[in-house]
Amino acid sequence: MPEAGRTDRRGFLADALRTSGGFALVGAGGFLVGRRGQEELQVWQLDPDKCTACGNCATYCVLDVSAVKCVNCFDMCGFCDICTGYFETNYWSLDTAAENQLCPTGAVIRRFVEEQSGQRFYEYTIDGPLCIGCGKCVKGCALMNGSMYLQVEHDRCVNCNECAIATACPAEAFYRIPANQVEIVKQSAIGVLERRGRQQLREADEDPQLREEGESLLARAAVQRQWRARQAGWDARQQGEEAPRGS
Ligand code: SF4
Ligand code: SF4
Ligand code: SF4
Numbered sequence: 001m002p003e004a005g006r007t008d009r010r011g012f013l014a015d016a017l018r019t020s021g022g023f024a025l026v027g028a029g030g031f032l033v034g035r036r037g038q039e040e041l042q043v044w045q046l047d048p049d050k051c052t053a054c055g056n057c058a059t060y061c062v063l064d065v066s067a068v069k070c071v072n073c074f075d076m077c078g079f080c081d082i083c084t085g086y087f088e089t090n091y092w093s094l095d096t097a098a099e100n101q102l103c104p105t106g107a108v109i110r111r112f113v114e115e116q117s118g119q120r121f122y123e124y125t126i127d128g129p130l131c132i133g134c135g136k137c138v139k140g141c142a143l144m145n146g147s148m149y150l151q152v153e154h155d156r157c158v159n160c161n162e163c164a165i166a167t168a169c170p171a172e173a174f175y176r177i178p179a180n181q182v183e184i185v186k187q188s189a190i191g192v193l194e195r196r197g198r199q200q201l202r203e204a205d206e207d208p209q210l211r212e213e214g215e216s217l218l219a220r221a222a223v224q225r226q227w228r229a230r231q232a233g234w235d236a237r238q239q240g241e242e243a244p245r246g247s
Contacts, residue, residue, distance in 0.1 A: 041179040048149035050173035053135030060168040067157035068133035075192045076147035079121040085141030085148045107131040193221035
């Protein structure tokens with residue numbers, strides 16, 4: 001992967017899983033661990049590994065514009081020239097003309113980064129306010145790296161007691177999770193956190209701050225794994241039940 005989208009080392013540590021979207025996924029503010037008053041609060045999140053990008057997230061949310069938005073995880077993105085999350089299958093040309101774009105609102109922003117060995121790399125960011133959560137880009141990106149996925153944006157979601165999308169979701173992808181714990185990322189992204197954490201620890205030597213940051217990354221990955229284990233328990237227990245999982 002080119003250096004596109006990479007920040008310096010301090011930058012990536014502050015935003016451990018680099019994403020583009022309406023919110024920081026697991027950045028400094030993304031993990032809510034330890035925030036006072038959050039321990040009892042339950043928030044809605046969707047499992048991007050279960051989501052089939054059916055389109056209901058765009059239409060069932062009680063808000064005029066859905067609280068569910070697309071996220072592009074740069075750590076999983078191939079920075080592809082021919083991005084299947086950006087271009088229509090039958091695009092006319094590889095440029096940013098509206099007729100070539102999959103996204104109905106133009107919310108995916110394509111930016112040239114560099115050329116390496118004759119191969120051109122582009123960065124794809126999401127303009128959160130423009131995104132309606134339709135999932136078209138998610139379906140397209142699934143043909144390649146699957147770095148684009150949907151997630152409930154905490155800042156927009158009004159945290160309905162019964163989420164209208166959760167009720168309509170054919171994939172049963174919605175969960176209530178404690179707000180102080182985690183935002184759900186793709187399972188494959190957990191490995192990214194762990195690799196980063198181990199790398200930091202290897203490079204730390206006598207640098208206590210690097211060590212602390214490496215340990216923090218591993219702790220974040222552990223929280224994700226713990227959530228996945230709980231999710232498996234909920235799924236097993238609540239098969240066939242209608243109660244929101246995680247409540
Ligand atoms: S309703 Fe469920 S399957 Fe459909 S886009 Fe939303 S999370 Fe994905
Ligand atoms: S295709 Fe749909 S989900 Fe993807 S960025 Fe555009 S509006 Fe959002
Ligand atoms: S809880 Fe309410 S506001 Fe949040 S995503 Fe579901 S329907 Fe939309």
